[in-house]
Amino acid sequence: MRTIDAEQARLMRARTQGIGGGLRGASVADVMDRAFAVQAQDASAAALGLRARAAGLTAEAVTRAADVERSVVRGWFMRGTLYLVSASDLRWLTRLLGPIFLKLSVRRYRELGLDDGALAHAEHLITSALATEGPLTRAELAERLAGAGLDPRGQVPFHLVRRCALLGQICHGPTRDDGEATFVLLDDWLPADDRPTLEAGSAAVELARRYLAAHAPAALEDFTTWSGLPAAMAHRAWKALADAEETVECEVAGQPCALPTERAAETPEPSLDVRLLPAYDNYLVGYRTRALSVAAPHERRVWPGGGQIRPTVTVDGLACATWSRRNGGRTVLLTPFGDLPDDVLTGIAAEEADIARFLGTGPYGGDREHNHRLTERL
Template sequence: MQSLDTATARRLRAGAQGIGGGVRAASAAAALDRAFAVQAQDQSAAALGLRVRATGLTAADVVHALETDRSMVRGWFMRGTLYLVPAADLRWLTGLLGPVFLKLSARRYRELGLDAAALARAEQVVTSALAAEGPLTRAELAERLAGAGLDPSGQVPFHVLRRSALLGQICHGPTRDKEPCFVLLDDWLPPGRTLDQADAAAELARRYLSAHGPAALEDFATWSGLPVTVARGAWRALIEGGEAVEYEVAGQPCLLPADRPPVAAPGEPDVRLLPAYDNYLVGYRTRALSVAASDERQVWPGGGQIRATVTADGLACATWSRKTGGRTVAVAAFQELSPEVRAGIAAEEADVMRFLGSNT
């Protein structure tokens, strides 16, 4: 097995994610297609996650892709959490991942008093309301659930809506007054391809590796949330099909797409301002290649937080935040930065402000 040094592996990962190697997409859809998935628990962070992977993107471009072109969609996918993914991939992703996270949610449903009859009633309320009234917010759907005798407070509406999405009935649609609305999936998106479990798992592994390689089986299993046996079978299929080549990275066997040269020549540092919870920082089981051990607490301060981070060629060198009501950017460097990295940060700061200003 050939080896890749950590600097080369990191540059290859940054290029695969579109946050290094000079790689920038020309549109929101192209940026997402390359990254495959962008963390979307926070909608503003998701938009910034597309910005950092593109050139000249505006906030209006992101809204247009979501609500007019409908080339991307927000929903519960990997690990059962919210992501932006290409809309064309929603149905096979839901078919693969939905049953996994529905099974894992069964105990929580019982804790909330949602037995089979209550869940069926809630499903009927949600789909009927959306069919009759069109896009509705979570609060509006909670009112409809209350009218059917279901608890509109606490976590019940969230779990009911998430369940309907995991069943492939509804999805996120337009935003109204800064509040996301839900819609019937079949009303919002055209039919898409469906795959059986083995083919879907292999496709997810293929797309993951393209956007994250070099990566290990453990990385893919952790990122996807698939059962380890399913993840392992999909990973093996890439090797057996000649689609991936194995390399050793930091003592661990990793795969790289067979058509990707295992070379990433250094040059001027490619500096990016990643948003909080960016997929580059949660897409692997360990943080060893992206964040130095001495700096981990700066990026992961605890409480589940992942701070907005400055990377240079894929290595975190600072965190950043918006100040003065979002009109400026403040950077907290981990150590002294080179003039080239400082210049890259300045250019990125200006682009963040340009992007955010396009939303006003």
């Protein structure tokens, strides 16, 4: 069994996520092919996560992919949280993960006073409204629910809309110019999927396969934490890949991990690849621990508490600073963990300029009026 040291493992992970080794996609589709799913609790962070993994991408291109081409869709997937995924992956992911998180939500529905009758009634109201009125925001759907006697306040509308998405009835649709997300009927928004339907076990194996393609080397515990699958289902999927010789075992920091077989001999070299990753980035949430990506003394700087994960500067996958945007994205405020060498500062300056270009706030902004609206949204 191959033993991989911490630096090598980090370099390999950075490459698989498209944030190291000089790898950058040429389009939204390229990035999604490599990353599989982009964390999207914050839509603006998701867009910046795509930028960090691409060359020459613009905010307008991200909007076009989601709202016009409909090639990517935002929805509740791994761990029941929001991700951006390729439209071709939405249905099988929902069939696999939806029932799991619906079951886990039953207690919360009861706490909110939502019995089976109320849930069914809300599902009918939401799908009927979207069928007759087209894309609607959560606030607009809450108004329709209130008109039928359901509580439009607090967490009730959120959970009712999310439930319809987990059931495969609805999905995120186009974003309004003011930045508000809308919802649409899934079958109206995306074409029917004529591929054979995967049963749950096969879908879990596919999820494990896609996870490793984007995150290896990784451990079973990493996959279980990231996916939110029940431990037994995750274990069976992991073992199925090994039994089929699709993966090989390796050891990272004393922990058994897996690698896709075709990458068994991979030995990447440091390349001083600097990236400005957004808040909640995939690379920082894709594993059970962050020991390889953030040195222990700096963890609280990246994870200050309250569920926050700050934007980070990484060099070959190792965090060296946090950052935030100022002046509408034109400048970056840097909080380094220590002295940064000149070549890293040069890389940060290049990334700062690229963020301004991406948002349309730099000298190559293109359509100023359109990009101003995008910048306000992002």
